[in-house]
Amino acid sequence: MVAMRIGVEKPALRAFEDISLEVTYYFPTAALFAGVTSAVLDVVLPRNALVDQLQVRVQARRVDSVQVQQVAQVRSYVQSGGHELVIDFGTPRTVSGVSLPAAQVTAVHAWLGSQFNIQSALAFGATASSSVSFPELRTERLRVRTSAALSDAQLAEVFLHLPEPPSGLALSIDGAAPVWTHPEPVQPRAGVAAPDAAGWDKESRRIVDLTAAFAALAGDPLAGDGPVTFKLVLSTAVPCLLNLALSGTPAMRRIRRVRFGSETRTALDFASEGLVDLPLALPAPPTGATRLIQELRWTAEADLPPARTVPPTGPDAVPGEDGLPLAQAVLTPEIAACVRLPAGTGVQTLQGVRLPLLAEGDGAEVRVVLWQPTEPAAGGLPLQPLPQGTSDPVTLAGAAAESWVGFTFSKPPVLETALAAAMPWLAVVVTRGSVGWGLATASGDATAAVDQMLLRRGPPNGPWKSLPAPLQSSTAVLNARGRLRLTGLAPKDAALAPLTVQLLGAAAVRDLNPVPKGEAATLVLGAGISANAPTLRLISRAVGRLTLRDVDVVSDL
Secondary structure, three states: OEEEOOOOOOOOOOOOOOOOOOEEEOOOOOOOOOOEEEEEEEEEEEOOEEEEEOEEEEEEEOOOOEEHHHHOEEEEEEEOOEEEEEEEEEEEEEEEEEEOOOOOEEEEEEEOOOOEOOOOOEEOHHHOEOEEEEEEEEEEEEEEEEOOOOOHHHHOOOEEEOOOOOOOEEEEEOOOOOOEEEOOOOOEOOOOOOOOOOOEOOOOEEEEEOHHHHHHHOOOOOOOOOEEEEEEEEEEEEEEEEEEEEOOOOEEEEEEEOOEOOEOEEEEEEOOOEEEEEEOOOOOOOOOOOOEEEEEEEEEEOOOOOOEEEOOOOOOOOEOOOOOEOOEEEEOOOOEEEEEOOOOOOOOEEEEEEEEEEEOOOOEEEEEEEEEEOOHHHOOOEEEEEEEEEOOOEEEOOOOOOEEEEEEOOOOOEOOOOOHHHOOEEEEEEEEOOEEEEOEEOOOOOOOHHHHOOEEEEOOOOOOEEOOHHHEOOOOOOEEEOOOEEEEEOOOOOOOOOEEEEEOOOOOEEEEOOEOOOEEEEEEEEEEEEOOOOEEEEEEOOOEEEEEEEEEEEEOO
């Protein structure tokens, strides 16, 4: 608390006349005549900015005196016996002094609600001065009698003493409703030297977080990179020293809507399981800079069947020379192969299987047969064909390269076990021609699907024997495994997403579950990935058409 006595020291100084009134202030005062009712800050952001943090520093400090025309309408009258000013605030204000530029104040009248209080005027008489102070008045209007008329230019030099602290503070953007308000009087904290968000420091400053407000105004992915200027206005009900500035550098990212040609949507057809790499066209970053992509957003539309094929890609054959597999199982009507189905694929109702086959010469005819295994304790080896476990035959044309061929079961069996040694086997039987089946190799992870696809050979009805030694050792030719994919239905309590999506080069992978009306989704890339020309990889376990729209890329540049 600071006690101050205000007096006239020099004629040139506009101060208040000493009338033996001691005025006690609870707030520090700023320079004389500094009070204003608003401050403006232009905030320039890219149109497509995603604002992660934007804070401003607000100062609302009580001042000693305020220019009357900043807080009121002033009317000047000439009446018999003198001159007067009517100062109309339009709202109740606390006043304790008046200063004129070229006349003396002879009397002051407060407003009673319907008229001025004539009987109880503040009359100065012999103590009349160009600057006077008086006990605080709370009034909507003030009548000031003067010794002389004031010109328009002189009216601009009339000042008032408003002793109350700032209150009724508000921040608004582009004239809209306030995004921040502080209706209470400003209460500085004497022991706080630096502004923070908890309250006002000793200089009547504080930090205001406007992140949410500006985030709602920017972030248009279709707007482009051009700047937009937002006019931020700080206003107060009580004139004071106002300052408004950014607190630090705003933290922001960019969001851009990807176009596919002239459209913001694209359709991808999956005739079978597999992957599609989709380039995402973005404007080039500044010269010498590399864009860090942090997030992808999109809406996916599809009406896909419930069947899933797993794995949707691979397993791949071990490559040999001239683009051929290093090792092939050559199947004829006399020689068949039997492969164990992998466990843990997510498929429970087995509707069919797919195998990568190459028919030679005039083509071939192939079917597959499910075999029941022995007990796990006996090795889980193929024991006998399963009833109704034979697929319809499929005719293959002669070709120069393998292709994935589907075989379906009329009565799909249910795979109820997660134990690899209890899974059924699948015999690949050729009834006409000759077929090549490129072989994979074990990965060394016993739980991996390919490692579970053990191979045996023999006549179509068995018995099934082990492969030759060079195909059972990674130090010889390869530790051979079969290659197949399962097609079927996942259990209801463990749904299998039809697609996955990832950005090439990033580790993050997300399941994609599109619906006909569209489903919005986001892929967060953690620390981000540096890519000026990103590519989206979509892997499908289902057959059908996927439509992607409103694909937005969030990046630092």
